Amino acid sequence: MSPPQRTGQQARALLGKRGEDLACQYLLDLGFEIAARNARVGRLELDIVARKGRLIVFCEVRSRSNDHVMSPAQSIDPRKVERIRRAGALWLRTAQIPSSQIRFDVASVLFDTPEGR
Numbered sequence: 001m002s003p004p005q006r007t008g009q010q011a012r013a014l015l016g017k018r019g020e021d022l023a024c025q026y027l028l029d030l031g032f033e034i035a036a037r038n039a040r041v042g043r044l045e046l047d048i049v050a051r052k053g054r055l056i057v058f059c060e061v062r063s064r065s066n067d068h069v070m071s072p073a074q075s076i077d078p079r080k081v082e083r084i085r086r087a088g089a090l091w092l093r094t095a096q097i098p099s100s101q102i103r104f105d106v107a108s109v110l111f112d113t114p115e116g117r
Contacts, residue, residue, distance in 0.1 A: 015111060019063025019072075020047055022116050023107035032057065041094065044087035048107075055101045058088040063109040063116075073108040 024034050032050040039046040048059040060080070062072035084104060092102070110117055 019109035041090040
């Protein structure tokens with residue numbers, strides 16, 4: 001009996017999780033601590049919230065198996081940018097973090113190799 005096939009949605013979710021794992025490891029290697037992953041703020045979500053000293057980074061992770069049509073980062077449109085800004089502002093209010101520097105990043109992850117890049 002062959003293993004069950006993954007649906008497209010399951011395959012995309014797995015690709016996204018792998019991308020988030022790589023992005024988290026990259027941030028950790030840069031000396032950040034991961035404050036939250038997949039943080040829900042009302043109906044909005046932040047993929048990664050990282051902190052290094054007074055710097056808070058809200059990181060949107062985009063993963064693709066290839067970049068033939070567009071790079072992962074190119075898939076972020078102005079509406080998504082606005083949602084990330086709103087979610088970041090709400091997260092900061094909820095977390096009650098003292099004055100900090102804020103940065104919004106995009107982690108563009110390609111899985112055109114088995115380990116990803």
